[in-house]
Amino acid sequence: MEQEKIEILSLLPEQLAAEIKAMGEPAFRAKQIFRWLHVRRVFDFAEMTDISKQFQSKLRERFYINPPKITQKLASTLDDTVKYLCTLSDGNCVETVRMVYHHGVTACISTQVGCKMGCKFCASAPLGFVRNLTPAEMLGQIYAADAGFPEEERISGVVLMGIGEPLDNYENVMQFLRLLSCSEGRNLSLRHVALSTCGVVPQILRLSQEALPLTLSVSLHASDDGTRSSLMPVNRKYPISELLEACRQYFEKTGRRVTFEYAVIAGKNDSDSAAAALGRLLRPVFSGQRPHVNLIPVNPVADTGFSAGSAVQFQKKLERQGINATVRRTLGADIAAACGQLRRNQMHSPAEEGEQH
Numbered sequence: 001m002e003q004e005k006i007e008i009l010s011l012l013p014e015q016l017a018a019e020i021k022a023m024g025e026p027a028f029r030a031k032q033i034f035r036w037l038h039v040r041r042v043f044d045f046a047e048m049t050d051i052s053k054q055f056q057s058k059l060r061e062r063f064y065i066n067p068p069k070i071t072q073k074l075a076s077t078l079d080d081t082v083k084y085l086c087t088l089s090d091g092n093c094v095e096t097v098r099m100v101y102h103h104g105v106t107a108c109i110s111t112q113v114g115c116k117m118g119c120k121f122c123a124s125a126p127l128g129f130v131r132n133l134t135p136a137e138m139l140g141q142i143y144a145a146d147a148g149f150p151e152e153e154r155i156s157g158v159v160l161m162g163i164g165e166p167l168d169n170y171e172n173v174m175q176f177l178r179l180l181s182c183s184e185g186r187n188l189s190l191r192h193v194a195l196s197t198c199g200v201v202p203q204i205l206r207l208s209q210e211a212l213p214l215t216l217s218v219s220l221h222a223s224d225d226g227t228r229s230s231l232m233p234v235n236r237k238y239p240i241s242e243l244l245e246a247c248r249q250y251f252e253k254t255g256r257r258v259t260f261e262y263a264v265i266a267g268k269n270d271s272d273s274a275a276a277a278l279g280r281l282l283r284p285v286f287s288g289q290r291p292h293v294n295l296i297p298v299n300p301v302a303d304t305g306f307s308a309g310s311a312v313q314f315q316k317k318l319e320r321q322g323i324n325a326t327v328r329r330t331l332g333a334d335i336a337a338a339c340g341q342l343r344r345n346q347m348h349s350p351a352e353e354g355e356q357h
């Protein structure tokens, strides 16, 4: 049986070196190839000019390079935020966002095609789960969103907050983080990476063992199990008490406080009593250190029936409870409503190529 081809962009330097050595070539070849791929971002073996034609064709037999391609762009008219539809080699697509802050450029990337978690306010949930992204496909979103920008405008921070549940694609996400931070490649410090989860408790505990310097962000969105389960089915499996215990253990193990995401939904989770309950829940989690909550008015998604509550009002309520809360600076406010919806539209009608403003 013919050996299956390997996705070369998913390999770490030492893994590539082992593959190249097994092909009977010296280790420095692997270094050259890794540089072509991850530093020069050349994705065609034929363009690797210091590799012989003969070895190029051996490489083509053993490996494939198929990074995601940007097939649609949605640019904010209010700031520099750009949302991309990235099409994968099998025709599936995901979304990637490029956001420009004072301190640098952050990419919001997807980790799965679709999602299994079924959160009621989310645009991706009704479309279901298709498959996990490979490490190369996560890294490829960053390379695609960087293409054409000068060195100083390159992505310097990454948030895993696009489509998918990163902790439901654990191994591939870890490999992606190793690739992203490896000094021979993109060399991006994990201090500038945030991973957002709906609360898959066993995987939070597993992540705490990795001792990575990334920021773990937990999508909480409610302060009682009844409300949270009605918004997020994952809560039926891992209720709030277990989730916060995992956050406490994460803090104990890594010394890093988990941050909480809270989408403010009018009449659902924005009452005085919700704020008081959140205070009671969160104050003890990090041994007296103040918890931090990021508030965002929920993006109304068609058919969900939710409307945005006042994040500023809820922030005041939380601060009275001894909780630090920030209202997420809304970048790309005019395209934020399209969160997860580029892909949704694409699936309902064939995408038009090119830019859309």
Ligand code: SAH
Pocket (backbone or CB within 6 Å): 119, 121, 122, 123, 160, 161, 162, 163, 164, 165, 166, 196, 197, 198, 199, 218, 219, 261, 263, 296, 297, 298, 299, 300, 301, 339
């Ligand atoms: N699965 C992960 C990461 C992807 S979702 C998670 O659940 O955290 C990224 C963030 O967007 C999460 O905090 C999620 O709850 C939030 N989100 C999803 N749909 C939203 C909407 N319509 N309005 C506001 N936030 C939303």
